[in-house]
Amino acid sequence: MAKRFDIKDLNIYYGKFHAVNSVNLAVPPRNVTAFIGPSGCGKSTVLRSLNRMHEVIPGARVEGKVLLDGEDIYASNVDPVEVRRTIGMVFQRPNPFPTMSIRDNVVAGLRLAGVKNKKHLDEVAERSLRGANLWNEVKDRLDRPGGGLSGGQQQRLCIARAIAVQPDVLLMDEPCSALDPISTLAIEDLITELKKEYTIVIVTHNMQQAARVSDQTAFFNLLGVGQPGQLIEVDDTEKIFSNPGQKATEDYISGRFG
Numbered sequence: 468m469a470k471r472f473d474i475k476d477l478n479i480y481y482g483k484f485h486a487v488n489s490v491n492l493a494v495p496p497r498n499v500t501a502f503i504g505p506s507g508c509g510k511s512t513v514l515r516s517l518n519r520m521h522e523v524i525p526g527a528r529v530e531g532k533v534l535l536d537g538e539d540i541y542a543s544n545v546d547p548v549e550v551r552r553t554i555g556m557v558f559q560r561p562n563p564f565p566t567m568s569i570r571d572n573v574v575a576g577l578r579l580a581g582v583k584n585k586k587h588l589d590e591v592a593e594r595s596l597r598g599a600n601l602w603n604e605v606k607d608r609l610d611r612p613g614g615g616l617s618g619g620q621q622q623r624l625c626i627a628r629a630i631a632v633q634p635d636v637l638l639m640d641e642p643c644s645a646l647d648p649i650s651t652l653a654i655e656d657l658i659t660e661l662k663k664e665y666t667i668v669i670v671t672h673n674m675q676q677a678a679r680v681s682d683q684t685a686f687f688n689l690l691g692v693g694q695p696g697q698l699i700e701v702d703d704t705e706k707i708f709s710n711p712g713q714k715a716t717e718d719y720i721s722g723r724f725g
């Protein structure tokens with residue numbers, strides 16, 4: 468299940484624009500890695516390149532390697548659709564299919580892959596909703612539309628949908644930015660639970676959140692206007708927040724810029 472990433476000399480482009488310069492980073496399994504840094508430094512761009520979502524933007528491309536347990540996800544024989552199945556993604560705004568039932572939302576990926584056995588689909592729906600800490604709140608209304616849930620519930624529904632296909636990695640792009648503090652805490656607790664089974668990478672603007680949920684933190688920065696973003700340092704979260712190696716990191720986490 469949980470796999471490790473080794474990102475090697477990754478450069479990311481939007482057409483001619485060099486957005487991210489030469490990232491080297493190891494992401495251990497069963498661990499939460501947080502990406503922090505000022506707006507525009509490339510956190511989401513790096514995240515999207517970890518499951519080949521970046522290349523769906525016209526003109527967008529990457530150079531370098533992204534190894535998942537040693538296998539390059541950009542190798543010529545690799546199917547990007549399969550990569551996106553094994554490396555799931557949760558977005559800033561919860562995006563359930565609004566008119567589809569809660570149960571069908573969770574198993575949408577399996578249905579798409581051709582699974583038809585109702586008993587199996589029901590079992591996966593229950594297991595995934597339990598895994599996303601949502602089962603008790605929705606078990607009596609599984610046939611009601613996903614769009615009828617609160618924002619925090621919808622985000623947990625999206626997490627249930629992501630884990631239903633048993634991915635190796637979960638990528639989360641500011642998953643709490645549209646949520647109230649209580650729903651945010653529910654998602655943070657869930658992330659702590661999920662890391663027992665998954666490798667998790669989370670982009671967050673919230674320093675306290677990075678400090679609360681992550682094991683290692685990667686700080687990205689822009690060296691100047693029009694320059695590519697780059698990884699400044701990565702270390703244990705405790706170290707980054709107490710004694711970072713770089714002055715730019717210290718300035719950022721202490722609120723002196725960004």
Ligand SMILES: Nc1ncnc2c1ncn2[C@@H]1O[C@H](COP(=O)(O)OP(=O)(O)OP(=O)(O)O)[C@@H](O)[C@H]1O
Binds near residue numbers: 486505509510513524
């Ligand atoms: N679809 C796109 N086309 C062209 N350039 C893009 C696109 N998406 C992002 N960029 C550019 O790439 C750079 C990195 O953007 P990205 O969204 O990855 O930064 P970020 O650190 O996630 O920012 P934020 O914290 O504001 O979400 C920025 O200069 C941005 O303008």
